[in-house]
Amino acid sequence: AQSVTQLDSHVSVSEGTPVLLRCNYSSSYSPSLFWYVQHPNKGLQLLLKYTSAATLVKGINGFEAEFKKSETSFHLTKPSAHMSDAAEYFCVVIGRGNEKLTFGTGTRLTIIP
C-alpha cells in the first residue's frame, strides 16, 4: 500500500520569496515520487520526478525537491516565487511494479504581488 500526505492545502507567499510545499509519503517498497502542477481548468504537467537516483531532483521552472528516506518526505522548493507559479501542486507516489499513481489532495499556491 502507498499514500501521500500534502501537509498544507493552501500556501501564500510574496513574489520573490522562497516557496516550500510539503509532502510526506508512505510506501511498502522503494517508491518513485513526482510533483505535478495544474493551472486552473488545465491538465497536469510534470514538474520533476525521483526514481532512486540522486536524492536532490531539479525540475522545470526553477523548482527542486529533495527525497529524504529517514523523514519519508519529498518537499518541493523554489528560491524565488514568480506570479506565474500560482497554481495547484500535487505530490504523487508510485510503488515498484505498480503502474497506478496515488495522488495527494493538492496544495494551492497563491503569489502575493
Add this chain to the structure above:
Amino acid sequence: DGGITQSPKYLFRKEGQNVTLSCEQNLNHDAMYWYRQDPGQGLRLIYYSQIVNDFQKGDIAEGYSVSREKKESFPLTVTSAQKNPTAFYLCASSSLGSYNEQFFGPGTRLTVL
C-alpha cells in the same frame, strides 16, 4: 505536435442521460487512464488500460464504462448509474514499465443539470 486531446472542454447534460467523453493520444503510449477530480481532492482513478481490448477498474469505476478498440483512443462513458457525475475528468497516457510519468490531457468539465 504530440500530445493528448480531450473533447469537449465543457459538457452539459441532463440528469439520467449517458454521456461519452473523448480521449485521443498520438504519443504511441500503450497505457491510458481516466481520472476524476473534485474540488479539494486529489485525482481518483476510474479505469485504466494497458493494451488494446483490455482494461481494468480503478478505485471509483461504478457508474462508468470504457472501451479500448484502438491504441490511440480511450473513450469514457458516464452512465445514468453514476450518482454524482458533475466533476472535472482528466485522461492520461504513459509508456509501460515502472516509474514512467503519465502525460495528461487538458480535461473535460462535465456538469449535470
